[in-house]
Amino acid sequence: MPDTQVPSDVVSALPEWYRSTARDLPWRRPEFHDEFGAWGVLVSEFMLQQTPVVRVIPHLDAWLKRWPTPARMASASAADVVQQWANLGYPRRALWLHRAAVEITDRHGGVVPRGVDDLLALSGIGDYTARAVAVFAYGDRHPVVDTNTRRVLARAVEGRAQPGAPSRRDLDLMASLLPDDIDAAAMFNAAAMELGATVCTSRSPRCELCPLAGSCAWLAAGRPDTGDERRRQAAYEGSDRQARGAVLRLLRTLDPEPVPLAAVLPDWPDAGQRDRAIDSLIADGLAEADGSALFLPR
DNA sequence: AATCCGTGGAC
DNA sequence: TGTCCAAGGAT
Numbered sequence: 001m002p003d004t005q006v007p008s009d010v011v012s013a014l015p016e017w018y019r020s021t022a023r024d025l026p027w028r029r030p031e032f033h034d035e036f037g038a039w040g041v042l043v044s045e046f047m048l049q050q051t052p053v054v055r056v057i058p059h060l061d062a063w064l065k066r067w068p069t070p071a072r073m074a075s076a077s078a079a080d081v082v083q084q085w086a087n088l089g090y091p092r093r094a095l096w097l098h099r100a101a102v103e104i105t106d107r108h109g110g111v112v113p114r115g116v117d118d119l120l121a122l123s124g125i126g127d128y129t130a131r132a133v134a135v136f137a138y139g140d141r142h143p144v145v146d147t148n149t150r151r152v153l154a155r156a157v158e159g160r161a162q163p164g165a166p167s168r169r170d171l172d173l174m175a176s177l178l179p180d181d182i183d184a185a186a187m188f189n190a191a192a193m194e195l196g197a198t199v200c201t202s203r204s205p206r207c208e209l210c211p212l213a214g215s216c217a218w219l220a221a222g223r224p225d226t227g228d229e230r231r232r233q234a235a236y237e238g239s240d241r242q243a244r245g246a247v248l249r250l251l252r253t254l255d256p257e258p259v260p261l262a263a264v265l266p267d268w269p270d271a272g273q274r275d276r277a278i279d280s281l282i283a284d285g286l287a288e289a290d291g292s293a294l295f296l297p298r
Numbered sequence: 299a300a301t302c303c304g305t306g307g308a309c
Numbered sequence: 310t311g312t313c314c315a316a317g318g319a320t
Contacts, residue, residue, distance in 0.1 A: 044316085045316070045317095046317095047316090048315090048316040048317090049315095049316070049317045049318070050303090050304085050305095050314095050315060050316085050317055050318090051304085051305080051306095051315070051316090052305095052306085052307080052314090052315045052316090053315085053316075054307085055305080055306075055307090055315090056316090087304080087305060087306085088304080088305080089303090089304035089305045089306085089315095090303055090304050090305085090317090090318095091303090091304075092303065092304095092318090092319090093303095093317090093318085096318080096319090123318095124317090124318065124319085125317095125318080126317060126318045126319080127317085127318090128316070128317060128318085129316085129317075129318085132316070144316090146316045146317080147315080147316075147317080148315095148316070149316090165299080165300095166317090193316060196316095197315090197316075201314095202313085202314065202315085203308090203309085203313070203314075204309090231300085231301090232312085232313080233312090233313075233314070234301085234302080234303095235311095235312090236304080236305085237311090240302085240303090241302080241303060241304060241305095242304085244303080244304080245303095245304050245305075248304090249304095280303095284303090300320100301319105301320090302318105302319090302320085303317105303318095303319095305315100306314105306315100307313105307314095307315095308312105308313085308314095309311105309312090309313085
């Protein structure tokens with residue numbers, strides 16, 4: 001466990017701030033849990049993996065109304081899932097979510113597992129999502145560390161501008177800060193994420209609104225640029241990802257109609273890149289080909 | 299451990 | 310206008 005001195009108001013001021021200012025998000029409402037249970041939380045967490053909250057919200061309800069249980073989703077085709085995923089981005093997540101639904105149906109009797117290890121064993125679920133489901137769906141006591149929490153800890157406790165690579169130390173530190181009370185611990189996890197999402201933001205932190213301003217190590221040091229910035233995302237324009245996105249958008253638009261291979265982005269600037277995109281989509285299970293045409297996976 | 303994987307809003 | 314970045318995970 002890190003021996004860093006943790007300011008007391010990280011523990012005391014954060015919950016009060018959360019109670020008074022937290023956003024009213026769908027997955028935080030009691031009705032959401034009544035209607036969709038842990039499956040609803042799991043689906044929301046999949047969608048929230050690298051897709052902003054405001055873009056997830058419009059898709060979540062339709063998804064859960066269509067597939068209200070893991071078993072219902074397990075019986076859908078991959079094509080239906082990719083289609084419903086629409087423009088949420090990183091469509092492999094739709095495939096992983098579908099796979100997880102099958103695994104839950106087969107291995108857990110259709111009930112979203114509660115244990116972190118069982119959750120970690122599901123497709124598309126890593127350290128963050130496993131603990132988020134255990135905590136936010138089942139109310140158990142675990143540290144939940146996403147990119148927001150990691151940034152809050154990096155600044156308030158370590159005095160660095162940006163978090164370094166994710167590590168187990170973040171989980172250990174968060175675990176050391178959690179209140180003993182189970183419900184309070186769950187709220188503390190949510191509060192740290194909320195602070196990072198709305199106040200302690202990556203680009204323009206609003207320190208004047210921060211409940212931790214009185215003890216933040218980074219603010220006290222004058223908000224130094226500590227030089228440990230996040231690695232820059234590769235350019236999207238002209239990238240392989242852009243090509244894959246364009247191909248898959250075409251398949252989605254024409255689905256269920258197969259697209260003759262000759263009609264797949266014939267005017268794409270780089271034909272080799274386009275062909276590699278098609279091959280990689282097939283390799284990922286996001287597309288299928290019958291030799292003359294391309295289509296979403298049946 | 300570094301890289302790859304979509305999409306779109308904000309600045 | 311281009312850059313940054315968003316409730317990550319897999320390889």
